[in-house]
Amino acid sequence: MLLCFALYRHISLSRVQVEYDGQQIRVYKKMSDLPSHIAITEEGPREGFQIESGPITTAQKVALIDALSGTGVGAIQVCSFVNPRLVPGWADAGDVVDQITTADNVRYTALWFNQRGIERATQHADKLHLTGSIHLCASEAFSLSNLNRDRETNLRAMREQTVNHLKAGIPVSKISVMASFGCNFAADVSEADVLQAVTDGFSIAREHEASINEIALADTMGWATPGLIRRITGAVRERWPDVPVRLHLHDTRGMGISNAWAALQMGIDRFDTTVGGLGGCPFAKQPGASGNIATEELLMLAHEEGITTGVDLDAMLECAALAESIVGHPLPSAILRGGSLDAYRQAAVNNGTRVQA
Numbered sequence: 001m002l003l004c005f006a007l008y009r010h011i012s013l014s015r016v017q018v019e020y021d022g023q024q025i026r027v028y029k030k031m032s033d034l035p036s037h038i039a040i041t042e043e044g045p046r047e048g049f050q051i052e053s054g055p056i057t058t059a060q061k062v063a064l065i066d067a068l069s070g071t072g073v074g075a076i077q078v079c080s081f082v083n084p085r086l087v088p089g090w091a092d093a094g095d096v097v098d099q100i101t102t103a104d105n106v107r108y109t110a111l112w113f114n115q116r117g118i119e120r121a122t123q124h125a126d127k128l129h130l131t132g133s134i135h136l137c138a139s140e141a142f143s144l145s146n147l148n149r150d151r152e153t154n155l156r157a158m159r160e161q162t163v164n165h166l167k168a169g170i171p172v173s174k175i176s177v178m179a180s181f182g183c184n185f186a187a188d189v190s191e192a193d194v195l196q197a198v199t200d201g202f203s204i205a206r207e208h209e210a211s212i213n214e215i216a217l218a219d220t221m222g223w224a225t226p227g228l229i230r231r232i233t234g235a236v237r238e239r240w241p242d243v244p245v246r247l248h249l250h251d252t253r254g255m256g257i258s259n260a261w262a263a264l265q266m267g268i269d270r271f272d273t274t275v276g277g278l279g280g281c282p283f284a285k286q287p288g289a290s291g292n293i294a295t296e297e298l299l300m301l302a303h304e305e306g307i308t309t310g311v312d313l314d315a316m317l318e319c320a321a322l323a324e325s326i327v328g329h330p331l332p333s334a335i336l337r338g339g340s341l342d343a344y345r346q347a348a349v350n351n352g353t354r355v356q357a
Helices: 002-006 042-049 058-069 093-099 114-122 140-147 150-169 191-207 226-239 256-265 297-302 313-327 334-338 341-348
Strands: 010-012 016-020 024-028 039-042 075-081 105-114 131-135 172-178 214-219 245-249 272-273
Touching: 039 297, 042 058, 042 075, 042 272, 042 313, 058 075, 058 093, 058 313, 058 334, 075 093, 075 114, 093 105, 114 150, 131 140, 131 150, 131 191, 131 214, 140 172, 150 172, 150 191, 172 191, 191 226, 191 313, 214 226, 214 272, 226 245, 226 256, 245 256, 256 297, 272 297, 297 334, 313 334, 313 341
Parallel strands: 039 075, 039 272, 075 105, 131 172, 172 214, 214 245, 245 272
Antiparallel strands: 010 016, 016 024
């Protein structure tokens, strides 16, 4: 039996996934099942506008967020409440939130990393869905670059921030691990690094009686491959099988949608994406690199595979075109160039070259 497994590094069955890395065999139940529905959080405004070099007006940011509100997407991360000296693209975060027109079926969220950010966010509690996260890094080198904190300093900061969240009446429900699949500063990240970061998060949550209902793994600098997605995400799910996993994937090296497909095959049903492929990490030292996986590309993949999203692909493509006009340069989304398959199918029907089913 062991010899048989040794001959194959990866075996997928209808209800079981087996992986062998030369030393250890892992069996994951139901990992090969595609989800029937996925939930997408649109992060294009927050992730995208933080990295653009050209000035983008408050009105332009509001226009894109309002357009996204009409696509059917269930959650939009609209801004960052961070130091404007470090991220000048979000110096107007409060003004943007004040001016957006909210939709009843959309949760509007924001990002922050310290007490000042909490204070700014709570000023907009009438519009924002406020939840706290325990932000950790699988790479200490990236933590130093991104947050200017080593591991122990960041753990102290997260303990303090968790207390501050709870004092402000903001539930702490998520553990987020940056650089979960690799790092430009420390190179490869191991399963043990990621598991330790998540373990640290649960320890902080237990100390303060916070209830964690989601683990978010971020491919912050685009190191992930489908194999890494399976190994690291699988290791996290094996350790905490009852806690859903969310993936935040970047397309830095063109692997983003392949990684999403690998995750879908494991049954992952929560993703962060950006319209048009906006974004990238300003602290990754990769100027010009592609941003997150494009929302419309994940939508097309899901829809073609029979996975529902609740999002109108054509409306999202219109938003991608709007985002591209706002930033003033081509965005990396391939489907923005090629168009949706449904558009061609309908054109074929209209031209009489295809019989409508």
